[in-house]
Amino acid sequence: MATDAGGTNTETQLSGAEVLLRALKDQGVEVIFGYPGGAVLPIYDALYQQNAIRHILVRHEQAAVHAAEGYARSTGRVGCVLVTSGPGATNAVTGLVDALMDSIPIVCLTGQVPTHLIGNDAFQEADTTGITRPATKHNYLVKRAEDMARTVHEAFYVARSGRPGPVVIDLPKDVLIGRAAYVPPATTPHRSYRPNTTPDATAIARAAALLKGAKRPVIYTGGGVINAGAAASDALRRLVRATGAPCTSTLMGLGAYPANDPLFLGMLGMHGTYEANLAMHACDVMLNIGARFDDRVTGRLNAFSPQSRKIHVDIDPSSINKNVPVEVAIVADAGEAIEALLAAFEADPQTQDRAALAAWWQQIDGWRGKDCLRFTQPTARGAVIKPQYAVQRLYEITRDLGRETFITTEVGQHQMWAAQHFRFDAPNRWMTSGGLGTMGYGLPAGMGVQIAHPDALVIDIAGEASILMNIQEMSTLAQYRLPVKVFILNNEYMGMVRQWQELLHGGRYSESYSAALPDFVKLAESFHAKGLRAHSVDELDDVIRAMIAADGPVIADIVVDQKENVFPMIPSGAAHNEMILGPEHEAEAAGITDEGLVLV
Amino acid sequence: MTTTFDTTIRSATISVLVENEAGVLARVIGLFSGRGYNIDSLTVAPVEDGRGRSRINIVTSGTEMVIEQIKAQLDRLVPVHRVADLTQQGPHVAREMALVKVICAGDKRAEALRLSDAFRARVVDATIESFVFEMTGATDKVDAFIELMRPLGLAEVSRTGVAAMARGTRTI
Numbered sequence: 021m022a023t024d025a026g027g028t029n030t031e032t033q034l035s036g037a038e039v040l041l042r043a044l045k046d047q048g049v050e051v052i053f054g055y056p057g058g059a060v061l062p063i064y065d066a067l068y069q070q071n072a073i074r075h076i077l078v079r080h081e082q083a084a085v086h087a088a089e090g091y092a093r094s095t096g097r098v099g100c101v102l103v104t105s106g107p108g109a110t111n112a113v114t115g116l117v118d119a120l121m122d123s124i125p126i127v128c129l130t131g132q133v134p135t136h137l138i139g140n141d142a143f144q145e146a147d148t149t150g151i152t153r154p155a156t157k158h159n160y161l162v163k164r165a166e167d168m169a170r171t172v173h174e175a176f177y178v179a180r181s182g183r184p185g186p187v188v189i190d191l192p193k194d195v196l197i198g199r200a201a202y203v204p205p206a207t208t209p210h211r212s213y214r215p216n217t218t219p220d221a222t223a224i225a226r227a228a229a230l231l232k233g234a235k236r237p238v239i240y241t242g243g244g245v246i247n248a249g250a251a252a253s254d255a256l257r258r259l260v261r262a263t264g265a266p267c268t269s270t271l272m273g274l275g276a277y278p279a280n281d282p283l284f285l286g287m288l289g290m291h292g293t294y295e296a297n298l299a300m301h302a303c304d305v306m307l308n309i310g311a312r313f314d315d316r317v318t319g320r321l322n323a324f325s326p327q328s329r330k331i332h333v334d335i336d337p338s339s340i341n342k343n344v345p346v347e348v349a350i351v352a353d354a355g356e357a358i359e360a361l362l363a364a365f366e367a368d369p370q371t372q373d374r375a376a377l378a379a380w381w382q383q384i385d386g387w388r389g390k391d392c393l394r395f396t397q398p399t400a401r402g403a404v405i406k407p408q409y410a411v412q413r414l415y416e417i418t419r420d421l422g423r424e425t426f427i428t429t430e431v432g433q434h435q436m437w438a439a440q441h442f443r444f445d446a447p448n449r450w451m452t453s454g455g456l457g458t459m460g461y462g463l464p465a466g467m468g469v470q471i472a473h474p475d476a477l478v479i480d481i482a483g484e485a486s487i488l489m490n491i492q493e494m495s496t497l498a499q500y501r502l503p504v505k506v507f508i509l510n511n512e513y514m515g516m517v518r519q520w521q522e523l524l525h526g527g528r529y530s531e532s533y534s535a536a537l538p539d540f541v542k543l544a545e546s547f548h549a550k551g552l553r554a555h556s557v558d559e560l561d562d563v564i565r566a567m568i569a570a571d572g573p574v575i576a577d578i579v580v581d582q583k584e585n586v587f588p589m590i591p592s593g594a595a596h597n598e599m600i601l602g603p604e605h606e607a608e609a610a611g612i613t614d615e616g617l618v619l620v
Numbered sequence: 621m622t623t624t625f626d627t628t629i630r631s632a633t634i635s636v637l638v639e640n641e642a643g644v645l646a647r648v649i650g651l652f653s654g655r656g657y658n659i660d661s662l663t664v665a666p667v668e669d670g671r672g673r674s675r676i677n678i679v680t681s682g683t684e685m686v687i688e689q690i691k692a693q694l695d696r697l698v699p700v701h702r703v704a705d706l707t708q709q710g711p712h713v714a715r716e717m718a719l720v721k722v723i724c725a726g727d728k729r730a731e732a733l734r735l736s737d738a739f740r741a742r743v744v745d746a747t748i749e750s751f752v753f754e755m756t757g758a759t760d761k762v763d764a765f766i767e768l769m770r771p772l773g774l775a776e777v778s779r780t781g782v783a784a785m786a787r788g789t790r791t792i
């Protein structure tokens with residue numbers, strides 16, 4: 021029997037890379053999004069010799085992370101990424117920060133130079149743990165093969181527990197080659213990281229009493245409800261119906277509550293609906309579930325919902341009292357907290373003031389009457405397509421088709437129109453970069469969604485500028501026959517930038533024109549995909565139908581009105597009741613202060 | 621729990637018990653610099669050798685909301701076991717040590733010695749032209765001693781930063 025110097029049986033030992041793959045498999049990993057290089061060759065060698073884990077070869081490491089994000093957000097599982105040392109790791113950083121901001125569980129394996137060369141400016145060395153420390157929820161450098169299995173198990177635990185997030189494991193090449201025994205996942209609790217998920221009963225009772233006694237309640241939900249899993253969305257529906265309170269959602273929470281339900285007010289915030297923002301402003305009790313009082317949502321803090329008593333449910337205590345002080349803090353998983361709130365709401369001895377609630381709804385219906393998302397689409401032959409109309413038709417056609425549909429977006433005006441006009445009725449169907457706002461997110465994220473849901477319809481609602489940021493992934497779509505549809509709202513501008521320049525910088529359109537664009541139809545064709553174009557309103561439906569009917573990837577270039585702006589809009593530094601409505605309404609010029617101008 | 625935007629700034633002495641692993645100090649410092657919090661003093665050393673734990677003591681200042689945020693941010697770091705706000709919890713002792721070099725001659729020399737005696741500072745090094753005093757005490761006392769030495773020929777100061785714990789039977 022072969023033994024090493026320490027007397028351990030080397031035949032039962034595996035290489036570090038083999039231990040790694042076994043640990044991934046035990047953590048339920050079925051797919052890795054990655055890109056090879058010298059430092060990770062031992063892992064690629066081990067991947068080659070097994071069938072349990074599928075590897076998807078992307079064309080840029082940033083895209084690997086976004087693909088894993090799409091995979092994770094659409095399934096509720098941890099996404100897995102593999103990149104090489106140095107440039108592989110640094111290319112992944114944008115994706116990691118994106119996942120950190122949006123609370124997406126990712127484990128990213130990065131190659132590293134051998135331990136004895138670390139710190140020597142070796143070839144393709146980067147201080148990956150140093151660079152990614154503020155870009156991750158946590159990171160590890162594995163220095164010995166015998167630490168491999170334990171570290172990988174811990175990384176998955178950290179990525180998915182509490183507030184989810186990205187975790188990096190940096191793997192020196194000698195550790196991948198060194199031999200060690202495999203250790204299965206531990207059954208003992210983590211030494212120090214044990215987030216609380218169960219709500220405090222007293223806080224729940226106080227919250228339930230506030231809700232039941234409310235005359236003008238609002239339920240403001242966010243990405244945390246999605247993070248908490250489908251059961252939490254289901255519980256939310258029951259809570260909203262039990263209370264009869266209006267429900268609004270952040271960009272990140274869309275789908276947790278059905279958009280077509282009459283109790284839903286639409287998205288709130290900078291580009292949220294008139295009724296959602298005014299309800300937030302005028303409410304007397306606000307229940308925030310899994311949202312983080314982001315500046316896109318609150319507007320000017322000292323004018324934010326001045327009369328309300330606030331309840332905040334969040335799994336991360338650092339989200340509570342960060343931007344907005346609240347009266348009742350409930351540190352818990354959204355799903356568990358909603359169930360507890362429901363029970364406490366029923367048990368609370370007060371009787372709800374039904375008359376007050378009815379008056380509140382009457383006020384809200386008045387605001388709804390503004391029809392703030394209204395736009396006018398000229399219907400004459402040859403008329404230019406309004407971007408809102410393109411999204412609306414895309415929604416209606418896919419809805420009538422009844423196929424399971426997932427939407428990803430890039431970043432910009434098209435993203436906002438998608439949020440406003442595509443109505444989600446289920447969680448995990450909407451993938452967008454909210455916190456970091458990363459142009460180039462949508463195509464690779466769609467790739468990850470399609471891998472997880474091979475038979476579903478996956479559409480990236482894109483802008484012509486954003487799509488060029490990760491266009492190389494069209495090649496990945498072709499290689500794996502992933503039928504992702506790229507639906508470009510082509511306004512020939514970085515529209516969101518152009519809008520701010522129009523409204524805040526005197527119409528000086530500095531560097532925001534999308535010059536020298538490629539011919540997207542030919543571009544699609546050169547990537548072995550189908551290219552389609554709609555120039556005018558009469559061509560739109562046919563192009564959408566042809567796009568959906570195609571069994572492979574498609575780029576649909578939808579030529580839209582270049583001058584359209586996203587409304588309503590709460591300018592930076594303004595309050596909810598200082599919203600600007602669009603040209604469809606008498607434009608109310610809210611005074612934008614210098615203080616507001618410095619904000620983004 | 622805060623319910624209004626209180627703008628009063630307070631000082632907080634925070635003790636953090638951490639897993640003694642690579643990068644943990646960088647995480648704590650990165651948190652403070654990345655989020656723009658103040659660090660007035662920071663000390664770190666292993667305290668439970670057998671269990672591989674270190675204690676970090678931080679003196680910081682901010683509004684109540686910011687200090688609550690600092691504690692929550694520290695607490696969610698994966699290798700952090702416990703965070704205690706000693707200032708908020710009640711009576712605690714906080715001490716630091718300073719080495720203070722004074723270069724002087726004649727009357728000033730005698731005065732430096734006399735003052736060091738009054739402050740219970742010890743002479744740990746002396747030459748014909750200089751002293752190094754070792755002084756332990758609360759931060760304001762150390763500050764006061766250093767200020768007194770300034771006109772007498774203060775040449776160099778080296779301070780440890782604060783070590784702190786709750787009075788009585790309470791532990792972290």
Ligand SMILES: Cc1cc2nc3c(=O)[nH]c(=O)nc-3n(C[C@H](O)[C@H](O)[C@H](O)COP(=O)(O)OP(=O)(O)OC[C@H]3O[C@@H](n4cnc5c(N)ncnc54)[C@H](O)[C@@H]3O)c2cc1C
Pocket residue numbers: 121122123182183184241242243244245247248269270271272273287288289290291292309310311312313314316317333334335336339352353354355431432435436453454455456457458516
């Ligand atoms: C161009 C652009 C415009 C935008 N405009 C808007 C806008 O008009 N309106 C808008 O809403 N957003 C807008 N955003 C997005 C915005 O920047 C933020 O990303 C978003 O508002 C944050 O959503 P959230 O509060 O739901 O928090 P998320 O970032 O989704 O955070 C989730 C919160 O839930 C908590 N959580 C996680 N898991 C759980 C769990 N299991 N249980 C309980 N809590 C949990 C987390 O700790 C965190 O506090 C825009 C973004 C871009 C790029």
Ligand SMILES: Cc1ncc(C[n+]2csc(CCOP(=O)(O)OP(=O)(O)O)c2C)c(N)n1
Pocket residue numbers: 430431432433434435457458459482483484485486487509511513514515516517
């Ligand atoms: C990587 C990155 N760089 C810059 C920005 C700033 N930015 C936000 S929206 C936008 C314009 C997007 O243009 P396009 O993709 O055409 O979308 P549109 O707004 O026209 O719909 C820019 C440059 C960003 N969000 N991400």
Ligand SMILES: [Mg+2]
Pocket residue numbers: 432483484485509510511512513514515
């Ligand atoms: Mg554009």
